[in-house]
Amino acid sequence: MKTYIRAIPQFDPARPVGAFDLAGGWAWFSQVEVLIRGQSPRIQAASEVDPEVLARISAPRGVVAGLDLSRPQIMGILNVTPDSFSDGGEFNAPDAAIARVHDMASQGATIIDIGGESTRPGASHVAIAEETARTAPVIAAVTAKSDVPISIDTRKAPVAREALAAGATLINDVSGFTWDGDLAPLAAEKDAPVCVMHAQGDPATMQDDPSYDDVLLDVYDFLEAQVSFLTGLGLRREQIMVDPGIGFGKTLEHNLALLQRLSLFHTLGCPILLGASRKRFIGTLSNTVDAQDRMPGSVAVALAGVTQGAQVLRVHDVAETAQALALWQAATKGIE
Template sequence: MSRSYYRPLVRFDAPVPEHGSLPVAGGPGWFHLAVKYERGQRPETVSLEEVQQDWRDRISAPRAPVSGVAMDRCRIMGILNVTPDSFSDGGQFQSSAAALNHARALVEAGADIIDVGGESTRPGALAVPREAEIARVEPVIRAIATEIAAPVSIDTRKSVVAEAAVDAGARLVNDISGFVYDPMLARFCAERNLPVCVMHMMGEPETMQDDPTFEDVLLDVYDFLERQILKLEDIGIPRKNIVVDPGIGFGKLMHHNLALLGNVSLYHGLGCAILVGASRKGFVGKLTGAEKATDRMPGSVACALAVAAQGVQIVRVHDVAETAQALTMLRAIQGRGKT
């Protein structure tokens, strides 16, 4: 018998039916219909009563705060790359002073979390030696954690880098490999009781865009994330400490990215907060003609709004002020008629 998957059709409008609906992730969104998927079958819209009980429970359960940040609305993770070669802002914030000033600006603009990365993971990027990565991120994180209240996330695949970053003040580990690259990283996070972000990536950054193929991108990504969640739980990381990321642009072609963005509410079924990072990525440029990464802000904000409208809890972005303003307007429009 084939497995069934359910994607809630998230709504924010009023009135919310008194019967026959459930909240999405304990937030302001709700659903009374879902799209049912089975491999090899056409998706079909079903009523709440037809959604399996375990799926209903996971979709509707409130999400725990992440590093002290409540998941009651879409939050912003501001990107701070301290690398010489990141695709959008490489080389701009390598010194601790420049990085600290940028972190301040991100928080003032509306960032709830600062994500610090010391290894470029753009398509074609080579791995960075761990010593070099530590030298890039450790002083920056220490400076930010000392002077800024917003929690710092370390974007790394390596346990030794994560340990140095956490000792410096990082409070979340964001692993683009989904805790596949370094088997010691998950154990370190469990020992320190750290929240983690598990991302799906097809292959390695150096080769991930070399003709990635899926049987069904939505369900294949779901299955990977589910497997990793279960492995992390076995190691000792509770589901409430796990954030999931479908990995936009990491081993995905244009149609894969668009399918994930348009149907991301499927991943509420994992019972975790969802993070989406589409900011300034290449597919935005291909669709809009914006060749320079810094010219892709409007398209990136559109991606953030599309996933926020599906109840996603975190968007990872470069353009914090513009995204924050757009989310403020989206919430105001969604809330109209409820007060």
């Protein structure tokens, strides 16, 4: 049976001798949780873990797309679409999009994720030409005036190619590089950092009836396979972020299971991106119907992700997240 090792993150200033850094970041661990399908979890001393596995969990993640991942980073969301679930239609005009990028960067976003196709539950497919027309001109305009790194949120190789030519530095694929067979080779050809996300099904149908044998381990296995696929094409592991895909083909219970043990994904040796901002499960738990009213819950989930060592937080509410993160860091680590 396959064994999965999850570091148990700690933040207490009284760090014991022999504890290990978690992904070279702000947390440490001295114990791990051992997970095997069909068996109860057990706790084990980190020092007893296979040295190769331990090295992957503890090694610094370095710099990806200009981001220093030894500390949490904020990815601001910019949807240049008419129909995204939270901010559809607000920023699809180029001038509005450029102004929004400036605002988010000034509020604390260190990378901006620009998408031209809504991936909300039930969303329809957007043609390549239309998605390209929505994204490439905005990326070109932004990069002409700002040094903030840009991520292109797309499943399509032609869209990504034009976005990279316009100045994008990272490819963020919600399908985990399973939708367009040309996208992963393009990333390897351009030596572009990527984010590989897990999703069960297509946005049009993904929330119809999602099911898993074990959501945490099933998502881990998918991401492990895709990281292996991408490294086989020539991408370096340190260029690859992983995202468990909160809300993408998951029930409320699935989302919470992933958040509770998010640190498992450090075992892949890749940075973790968490994108839970304003998602439906936050509205369900907080009894908040309007997505734009889910900021407090979104910030709470973002901080929960940071306690599990997530390096990149993909959010709509940049200023609020940045303030909460600064206070969380001061309260747990002191002022640096």
